[in-house]
Amino acid sequence: MRTSIGAADSGTNNRAKLKPKRIDLYDLDTVVKQVVDNPEWYRSLPHRVKANxxxxxxxxxxxxxxxxxxxxxxxxxxxxxxxxxxxxxxxxxxxxxxxxxxxxxxxxxxxxxxxxxxxxxxxxxxxxxxxxxxxxxxxxxxxxxxxxxxxxxxxxxxxxxxxxxxxxxxxxxxxxxxxxxxxxxxxxxx
Incomplete structure (x- = not known):
């Protein structure tokens, strides 16, 4: 399974600078393993509490x-x-x-x-x-x-x-x- 992903246009002409990338199941598997092995990387930042x-x-x-x-x-x-x-x-x-x-x-x-x-x-x-x-x-x-x-x-x-x-x-x-x-x-x- 292959899909093509392009860069989102943020108002500047980034789309022309970035080439479409192909992601296959191997790439997806690598990302999922990274997330599973390092969940702290993807947790929300702690809520800063005002202490007064x-x-x-x-x-x-x-x-x-x-x-x-x-x-x-x-x-x-x-x-x-x-x-x-x-x-x-x-x-x-x-x-x-x-x-x-x-x-x-x-x-x-x-x-x-x-x-x-x-x-x-x-x-x-x-x-x-x-x-x-x-x-x-x-x-x-x-x-x-x-x-x-x-x-x-x-x-x-x-x-x-x-x-x-x-x-x-x-x-x-x-x-x-x-x-x-x-x-x-x-x-x-x-």
Whole structure:
């Protein structure tokens, strides 16, 4: 049995550069033996787990990896911003007021998220979406003290890291973090 395989056209003129190849049963047998003898070559790469309380809470709440990555990036950027501005007068008061504003919003949005999902389903992803919409709305409000949407989401993510905002019913996030870290260390052989 012989078949002809050509290169896929990726938008460039690769087809003209590559000659058709013939694959026979011997070639196919060689490939199958390689796969059977070396299965680790063909396994998916391991999922990289974020090991912080915010990420654990978001994952438990059903948020997808992209949302968790974005929240973590916004949290880290917010913390960088806070380090450069926190020493300035009035920022500590602003931070307290805006944190309180976000916690109040989170309280209301949690009820909305829980009520909009099946009682047996997670509601964290709905909550994250509602929180993004609320931060966009709050960014133009005077009580947001000049914080933009990304800063508000970064602060909300930091509040989640501090266990002041949740994406699921509460649980012992520190215990779950320790368990996750132990699992990661065991897999890495440490």
């Amino acid at each position: 309380r915010m990420a654990i809470k978001m994952a438990r709440g059903g948020c997808n990896d992209n949302g968790i990555e974005r929240a973590d990036a916004l949290r880290l950027k917010f913390n960088d911003w806070k380090r450069t501005h926190y020493s300035l007068p009035d920022y500590s008061d602003d931070l307290f007021v805006v944190s309180d504003l976000l916690q109040e919003a989170a309280d209301e949005l949690t009820d909305q998220a829980q009520n909009s999902t099946d009682p047996n389903q997670t509601w964290g992803a709905v909550f994250w979406k509602l929180l993004g919409e609320k931060c966009k709305e709050l960014a133009s409000a005077p009580e947001a003290r000049g914080f933009d949407k990304r800063q508000l989401l970064g602060l909300a993510s930091e509040l989640a890291e501090e266990c002041k905002i949740w994406f699921s019913p509460s649980f012992d996030a520190d215990q779950e973090l320790r368990r996750l870290q132990d699992t990661i260390r065991a897999k890495e052989g440490r």
